[in-house]
Amino acid sequence: MSLRLSYRADPGNPWFSWQYVRDNSDTILSALGDHTWLTVRAVVIAALVGLPLAVVAYWVRPLAGPIVAFTGVLYTVPSLALFAFLAPYLGIGALTVLSVVVLYALLVIVRNAVAGLNQVPPEVREAAEGMGYGRWGRLFRIELPLALPGIVTGLRLATVSTVALVTVGVVVGRGGLGQLIFAGFQNNFYKAQIMTATLLCVLLALLADLVLAGVGRLLTPWAARRAG
Amino acid sequence: MSAIEQAVVWLNDPLNWTNPGGIMDRLGEHLSMSAAAVALGCLVAWPLGLWLGHSGRGGGLVLLVSNVTLAVPTLALLTILPLTFLGFGRPAVVVALAVFAVPPLLANAYTGVRQVDPETRDAARGMGLSGGQVLRRVELPLAVPYLAAGFRTATVQVIATAALATFVNGGGLGEIIRSGFGLSIAAGGGQILAGGLLVAGLALLAEVLLAGAERLVTPRPLRPARRRAARRAGNAVTGG
Numbered sequence: 001m002s003l004r005l006s007y008r009a010d011p012g013n014p015w016f017s018w019q020y021v022r023d024n025s026d027t028i029l030s031a032l033g034d035h036t037w038l039t040v041r042a043v044v045i046a047a048l049v050g051l052p053l054a055v056v057a058y059w060v061r062p063l064a065g066p067i068v069a070f071t072g073v074l075y076t077v078p079s080l081a082l083f084a085f086l087a088p089y090l091g092i093g094a095l096t097v098l099s100v101v102v103l104y105a106l107l108v109i110v111r112n113a114v115a116g117l118n119q120v121p122p123e124v125r126e127a128a129e130g131m132g133y134g135r136w137g138r139l140f141r142i143e144l145p146l147a148l149p150g151i152v153t154g155l156r157l158a159t160v161s162t163v164a165l166v167t168v169g170v171v172v173g174r175g176g177l178g179q180l181i182f183a184g185f186q187n188n189f190y191k192a193q194i195m196t197a198t199l200l201c202v203l204l205a206l207l208a209d210l211v212l213a214g215v216g217r218l219l220t221p222w223a224a225r226r227a228g
Numbered sequence: 229m230s231a232i233e234q235a236v237v238w239l240n241d242p243l244n245w246t247n248p249g250g251i252m253d254r255l256g257e258h259l260s261m262s263a264a265a266v267a268l269g270c271l272v273a274w275p276l277g278l279w280l281g282h283s284g285r286g287g288g289l290v291l292l293v294s295n296v297t298l299a300v301p302t303l304a305l306l307t308i309l310p311l312t313f314l315g316f317g318r319p320a321v322v323v324a325l326a327v328f329a330v331p332p333l334l335a336n337a338y339t340g341v342r343q344v345d346p347e348t349r350d351a352a353r354g355m356g357l358s359g360g361q362v363l364r365r366v367e368l369p370l371a372v373p374y375l376a377a378g379f380r381t382a383t384v385q386v387i388a389t390a391a392l393a394t395f396v397n398g399g400g401l402g403e404i405i406r407s408g409f410g411l412s413i414a415a416g417g418g419q420i421l422a423g424g425l426l427v428a429g430l431a432l433l434a435e436v437l438l439a440g441a442e443r444l445v446t447p448r449p450l451r452p453a454r455r456r457a458a459r460r461a462g463n464a465v466t467g468g
Contacts, residue, residue, distance in 0.1 A: 205299035
């Protein structure tokens with residue numbers, strides 16, 4: 001009976017198949033686009049909120065401890081738990097995913113930016129003050145440029161971990177490439193689909209990291225000159 | 229009824245705790261797979277990290293391992309490993325979790341040995357200790373606070389990640405959250421929230437307990453300096 005049913009050679013379940021990529025290029029590209037767009041939005045929002053927060057922590061010393069401690073506690077909260085906290089209020093969909101990844105990215109960006117700002121040598125700060133820079137002029141002309149390496153490190157770490165974290169969004173049905181990974185697992189453990197989505201995830205993280213590293217180098221030409 | 233009230237009601241139902249597949253069962257699964265993963269991670273990462281630190285080589289390797297694992301989604305590893313020779317079930321989940329425990333353990337073991345004062349190392353050599361003896365009797369004791377810091381980071385991370393095992397039907401407290409999502413937000417909102425509270429509470433509890441343990445094994449004179457170092461190492465390693 002079973003012999004008669006197997007009229008075709010066993011297609012197998014390869015780890016990678018160009019056939020799969022060709023036949024499903026639309027699905028893959030839309031998942032990749034969704035993933036990228038979620039990541040970009042998350043990092044941009046987190047940077048827009050996180051950098052001013054870091055400056056506040058830098059200016060108002062008594063706030064620095066609580067802000068960094070709070071980000072630390074929030075960082076301990078598992079991602080799935082954060083989804084569970086937000087989903088009942090924000091519903092199922094992109095808004096919940098975006099909120100969770102923004103929160104995590106925010107923590108990384110704030111911590112690294114505060115560390116970067118704190119590394120500005122006091123002599124430099126005093127010299128700037130002596131030259132007549134006000135608080136804002138000093139911030140934009142002296143302190144933020146000097147803190148750029150720390151800020152860029154924070155952005156890179158935040159971006160890479162956001163790319164990985166978006167996949168957990170499958171729990172509310174908007175996991176970008178995670179959607180493909182999970183569907184591949186559920187649909188008879190389709191290895192090619194799982195592997196393709198995973199590779200794209202890692203490549204996306206790598207590419208974003210390289211782009212940000214390049215931007216960082218362009219913004220801080222003096223650091224490259226000193227190193228080489 | 230708001231989601232919070234629903235969650236309180238759900239948590240107050242004793243059957244939700246004692247039923248098969250209830251909170252107690254899930255907690256047991258969560259703890260046992262986390263413990264196995266951390267143990268496996270320590271078994272691999274500590275000897276390697278200590279040896280790399282002792283020989284002073286492989287700093288690049290340590291950095292590479294932590295960077296690469298940061299980019300690999302947990303979900304991907306959890307779904308890929310059961311399809312390899314590991315097969316479905318507990319071993320694959322434990323290995324996947326252990327992979328994410330390795331970077332903090334490895335980096336802290338490496339840093340712990342590297343930060344030992346070179347003069348101390350020279351003195352030990354001068355007293356006639358062999359390489360292995362220097363590692364065992366001088367570098368290892370001095371690295372203990374770093375090992376403890378790595379252990380704490382790794383354990384908290386594994387407990388957090390173990391919640392995702394539910395996606396491959398691996399059990400653990402994540403099951404409560406996911407079955408809540410299966411009911412729809414209106415009906416399962418309370419259960420989702422309650423599951424989230426349990427997972428987050430467990431992670432925070434582990435963090436607090438292990439921070440105490442870390443303090444306990446750190447010799448008193450090293451404490452303040454150590455705290456700063458831990459924060460620095462933590463930022464460099466986990467970051468995200």
